[in-house]
Amino acid sequence: MNQEDTSQATRIQVIDRAASLLDAIARYPDPVSLKILAAETGLNVSTAHRILASLIQNRFVEKDAASHYRLGLRLLQLGVRLHGxxxxxxxxxxxxxxxxxxxxxxxxxxxxxxxxxxxxxxxxxxxxxxxxxxxxxxxxxxxxxxxxxxxxxxxxxxxxxxxxxxxxxxxxxxxxxxxxxxxxxxxxxxxxxxxxxxxxxxxxxxxxxxxxxxxxxxxxxxxxxxxxxxxxxxxxxxxxxxxxxxxxxxxxxxxxxxx
Amino acid sequence: MNQEDTSQATRIQVIDRAASLLDAIARYPDPVSLKILAAETGLNVSTAHRILASLIQNRFVEKDAASHYRLGLRLLQLGVRLHGxxxxxxxxxxxxxxxxxxxxxxxxxxxxxxxxxxxxxxxxxxxxxxxxxxxxxxxxxxxxxxxxxxxxxxxxxxxxxxxxxxxxxxxxxxxxxxxxxxxxxxxxxxxxxxxxxxxxxxxxxxxxxxxxxxxxxxxxxxxxxxxxxxxxxxxxxxxxxxxxxxxxxxxxxxxxxxx
DNA sequence: CATATGTTTTCATAATACGAAAATACGTCG
DNA sequence: CGACGTATTTTCGTATTATGAAAACATATG
The missing domain is CATH 3.30.450.40 (GAF domain)
Incomplete structure (x- = not known):
């Protein structure tokens, strides 16, 4: 009932979905609406909304006054610490x-x-x-x-x-x-x-x-x-x-x- | 049966856990073992292992020959694209x-x-x-x-x-x-x-x-x-x-x- | 003001992530 | 070299968790 798994191993659905949301946000230069993100990732709006809320709590994503989403500072923080x-x-x-x-x-x-x-x-x-x-x-x-x-x-x-x-x-x-x-x-x-x-x-x-x-x-x-x-x-x-x-x-x- | 929720809203467990794993990895200058990560985050080893595997599939984490974990390049990729x-x-x-x-x-x-x-x-x-x-x-x-x-x-x-x-x-x-x-x-x-x-x-x-x-x-x-x-x-x-x-x-x- | 469009919350349900335990791999020391 | 200790990986039945339809709410549009 699911799509083919890209790499056969056991995947964690939410994490894959969160990752694709982050990618979708990154694809746009400006903050993006929930509608668009849901469409881009093929997720149900309410699912996308819930996952985004969690990403916000973890500072991976930010939401502006107009409820548009953009990447959060935690990514920068982690990104510059890459090993070695x-x-x-x-x-x-x-x-x-x-x-x-x-x-x-x-x-x-x-x-x-x-x-x-x-x-x-x-x-x-x-x-x-x-x-x-x-x-x-x-x-x-x-x-x-x-x-x-x-x-x-x-x-x-x-x-x-x-x-x-x-x-x-x-x-x-x-x-x-x-x-x-x-x-x-x-x-x-x-x-x-x-x-x-x-x-x-x-x-x-x-x-x-x-x-x-x-x-x-x-x-x-x-x-x-x-x-x-x-x-x-x-x-x-x-x-x-x-x-x-x-x-x-x-x-x-x-x-x-x-x- | 759960710990107090830091912010009362509805949290997504896996994402919180994944985030704390990423933080734990970032805390160490060198690649870290599963054992340590599980201990640091208080997760069951098998749970930590599964989540890390998913993070690896999504390139947020890398694993070296000795099965030690470090941050992955996707973080850099996303980190530099922070809006504005x-x-x-x-x-x-x-x-x-x-x-x-x-x-x-x-x-x-x-x-x-x-x-x-x-x-x-x-x-x-x-x-x-x-x-x-x-x-x-x-x-x-x-x-x-x-x-x-x-x-x-x-x-x-x-x-x-x-x-x-x-x-x-x-x-x-x-x-x-x-x-x-x-x-x-x-x-x-x-x-x-x-x-x-x-x-x-x-x-x-x-x-x-x-x-x-x-x-x-x-x-x-x-x-x-x-x-x-x-x-x-x-x-x-x-x-x-x-x-x-x-x-x-x-x-x-x-x-x-x-x- | 009514209508349309998008966002947020709710909630019953099924699917998902969980973790104990078993299996496997890896070292290390006798 | 083989046996023991330690760490990693896989398995699998189960309960918890994330799901998404729908309702409620908010915001723009004509």
Missing amino acids: NVDVRAIARPIMEDLRDRFGESVNLTIREGDSVVYIEKATPNRMIHVQQLIGARAPLHVTAVGKLMLGAAGEDAIRAYAQRTNLPAYTRNTITTLPGLIAECGQALARGYALDNEEAEMDVGCIGVLIHDGTGNVSAGLSVSAPIARRRLEWVEDLMEAGRTLSAQLGYSVQAVF | NVDVRAIARPIMEDLRDRFGESVNLTIREGDSVVYIEKATPNRMIHVQQLIGARAPLHVTAVGKLMLGAAGEDAIRAYAQRTNLPAYTRNTITTLPGLIAECGQALARGYALDNEEAEMDVGCIGVLIHDGTGNVSAGLSVSAPIARRRLEWVEDLMEAGRTLSAQLGYSVQAVF
């Missing part, structure tokens, strides 16, 4: 700002989650035209510079498994969609220490990415510059790699292991 | 960084929530010793510079009600704990356009704060510098007020209304 990443972000910020000023382009910090990279921090320049990435946004590994490095670091078997799972969907006509092509690209990128994204995620956008390692030697994040393809300069590679080394060092990474 | 405040933060950041460089001290952006101010953005200097405020942290209105301005802007009746509700708890020996004292202080602060905090929240910490207004003329946030009291300079007041005016203007506030 909080350190990377704090440490990375000055470095990112420096790069942004040097290049005059957007600099992003990403981490891997599943088969995606997630943007966790950004520094954007004051130019009219620059590449904008929303914090929390995601992109598949094989269409981003940092993602390809992460795949390379994960090894050939992992790349095969990734390709199998995702089928390497194309985002632009430059997206790498063949397994041999991806393996070659990731390996090469890893070997030279940086990766390029030549309009593979979006036309007219080019990136350069490097990996960040933490104290235990694991890949903990990725640092990248994104620019309109015509403005991207390969001269940035050196600065970017240097910044990556600095950041990794500040996280306790020592390069010795390589030799 | 997202604008203030984005617009304020460069201004805050400028002030930080000018003063060499921590600059904070706060908003009011209930009887507290909540820190929503900060810019910290590179000095060894500086005042640290965690984003999402809270402080009562009457012990902070910005809070006193907000009280002043809310009017004398509101101050009375606030005093009644909170009883004006003392945080240091400088905290204002009398109603007449608070009314006088808030009124004066509002009139001159800035407020001081002279070690009222924490000994050795002094602040200067100003209000930020949005396009509709409402108080939307507060901007403040925090410094070790010995380093705080009243000369900063002008710069800070100017920054506040700039920020308010960028949010669409026009001063004309005052006259």
Whole structure:
């Protein structure tokens, strides 16, 4: 009598519903009415109302004078406390700002989650035209510079498994969609220490990415510059790699292991 | 048979429990075991396990190889999309960084929530010793510079009600704990356009704060510098007020209304 | 003022989340 | 290596809990 369960495990209905309400609210830039939220989530109005009331009590949601709902501050409070990443972000910020000023382009910090990279921090320049990435946004590994490095670091078997799972969907006509092509690209990128994204995620956008390692030697994040393809300069590679080394060092990474 | 309900309204058990699990996880800097989480929240292990599994499916929580739990990226994703405040933060950041460089001290952006101010953005200097405020942290209105301005802007009746509700708890020996004292202080602060905090929240910490207004003329946030009291300079007041005016203007506030 | 539209509350009911206990996994020490 | 202690995960009958239809209430609209 229920819809197919996305992942077969035992789900908790209310939590799934609460999550979809939060998503629905997030989708709108302005506070949203109960009516709309109920419609968007397919919930009965009274159910939606009750769940929202509970979310309000827990400060995940706020309600304004007109009974319109918006996200609550508890989310911010929890969001900035994300394990470990909080350190990377704090440490990375000055470095990112420096790069942004040097290049005059957007600099992003990403981490891997599943088969995606997630943007966790950004520094954007004051130019009219620059590449904008929303914090929390995601992109598949094989269409981003940092993602390809992460795949390379994960090894050939992992790349095969990734390709199998995702089928390497194309985002632009430059997206790498063949397994041999991806393996070659990731390996090469890893070997030279940086990766390029030549309009593979979006036309007219080019990136350069490097990996960040933490104290235990694991890949903990990725640092990248994104620019309109015509403005991207390969001269940035050196600065970017240097910044990556600095950041990794500040996280306790020592390069010795390589030799 | 149940515990007293904190707020008499109809609560949803699972959501309350999920929220307290999230809080428990947030309390620890490192990933936490199920055992501990169950103990902290007073939940049955199997219940905690089930709820956590659901939170994981919804990406609010992650589980590492050792079955230890940490906060998930969905929180970040949602946290940065907070209505409206997202604008203030984005617009304020460069201004805050400028002030930080000018003063060499921590600059904070706060908003009011209930009887507290909540820190929503900060810019910290590179000095060894500086005042640290965690984003999402809270402080009562009457012990902070910005809070006193907000009280002043809310009017004398509101101050009375606030005093009644909170009883004006003392945080240091400088905290204002009398109603007449608070009314006088808030009124004066509002009139001159800035407020001081002279070690009222924490000994050795002094602040200067100003209000930020949005396009509709409402108080939307507060901007403040925090410094070790010995380093705080009243000369900063002008710069800070100017920054506040700039920020308010960028949010669409026009001063004309005052006259 | 009447009508329409949206929000909030109520309440009987069925479905849902509960938790004790069993099963499984993981270490650790003799 | 095997046996014991500890933590995690799964199972399953049951009672509690969340559900949603409908009624009451609030707010806009013509």
